[in-house]
Amino acid sequence: MSAVDTTTPAKVPAPPPDSPQRPRANRRSGGPAVPWLLLAPCLLILALVLGYPLYRLVTLSFQDFGQSQLWGFKPAEWTGFGNFSKVLGDSEFWQVVLRTIVFAAGCVVFTMVVGMLVALLLQRVSGWVKTLVNIALVASWGMPVIVATTVFKWLFDSDYGVLNAVLSKLPGVDMVGHNWFASGPEGLAVIMLLVVWGAIPFVVITLSAGLTQVPQELEEAARLDGAGPWGVFRYVTLPILKPVIVMLTTLSVIWDMGVFPQVFVMRGGHPEAEFQLLTTWSYDRAFVVNDYGQGSAIALLTVLLLLGVVAVYMRQMLKIGEVE
């Protein structure tokens, strides 16, 4: 099932039986400079477009950098931890942090739970239903984020949105003219739905691939030993899928903490205070208030907040990488 199924010839020629190890190793290395020469262009570009900005992000967060520094009228001034103490001392910042964490956690939990349920469901349905669901999933997966955002804006439109019309058909529900974005929590719930809708296909398709690798005999054995469906899932399926689940969860955390365009475009380029997440907050400080120092400090804090999750992801990937 690997990616090269179609490309690898069925019969792999065996290595020459009596070729000694040493010459092979020599030919492989071909001088220590070759790999670095191959890497050089990539590393140079990354140093310019990623390394330098990263360095600049750190220095900026320790500087007083506003409009006049941007135009070069005044040199940037070092302010030590000034930006950080301003940011951390702002009660609104802590509200934004809390909101971001709740929002991202909600997105991740919904994505993973619903994704797992759909993947399990797909094992139980008939072939044609599976095909239909897969078509819908791949189509929604392929939708550009901006397109999906405008479509959701239309679905949830207060006057002509189809959702209000359909909900109002239910007995006792009157949603005509309901504005989903009048309050922050409700609006963010809609945005969460948009994020989850866009993220589920990847999770379902990855988990489905994982589920096919769970040996039938193991599940059968557990069932014979008296395990119910939940027991089989909890003690057989879940442990086998654990590496995939860890990878998907960490990736989702990183993606969902970085949600920006969905909020930005939904709120017409000016998210209200109640809609601010760490990403939009950092953007707002930098490009609306013109305090690039504070904006950078917030961005840096966001990255630091994510480091723990990144570490878990990296460990998992390296474990997988070592299998090579």
Added chain:
Amino acid sequence: MSTVATPGRRKAKAGWNLLGLLVFVVAGFPVYWMLNTAFKPAKDAIDPDPSLLPTGITLSNFSRALDIADFWGPVGRSLIVSLSVVVIGMVVGLLAALAISRFAFRGRKIVIVGILAVQMIPLVAMIIPVFLLLNDLDQYDKLSGLIITYLTFILPFTVWTLRGFIVNIPKELEEAAMVDGCSRTGAFVRVVFPLLAPGLVATSVYGFIQAWNEYLYALMLLSQDHQTATVWLANFTTQHGTEYAPMMAGATMLAVPIVALFLLVQRKMAAGLTAGAVKG
């Protein structure tokens, strides 16, 4: 599962199928509604009690969408940027991927960890220094500046994905070719490259989609006069908020080619992403 379908089991299957159809409807509805609105007569789009089924097919929303703001300019710019990013990313990325997958050298692990790690930095966090950098280099509001910036996410992605495809090609194939008298480069060109070609195509298409879909950098690093396709659609929202039918026509024009491309490569990319994960 036994092959004998008892009535009870058949009933259970019907229940699962019904649930599956519900998932199909919910997951597919936003896409359906975009297409439905794009092709429906404009007056039906502002019906407070819209019909869920198509009410007639018209292309007037599309011509209206093309009239409201210049469409082909942004699309052309998106094409130039995405294609350039993919070409540069593939050439540079392939060399790097070969280095980390086919050579044993000191520092290899650090490079791998580094390339994985930089993929994890949220793009949004980098927008301030990137904006200032392009400002300093006099590359603000230039397509070349945007192309360079897009390499920040395309390049690590390309290297990592191509590495996945390369390690799946047995080294013995190359070695056999070299035993038969090929040079190292010859072995690569004649043996590895043909096997890698489908992976190269899939990676380029996927990279193209990512570049095409990018919004934030395009918004921040180009002025209104030079906007790309995604910014065009997002601005549609802000300036003509009430004209949803042409907006959905615009959304359809941007989404359909991308979804089609995505369908072509999805299977291959998904397989590549999970190949090692379960076995490990």
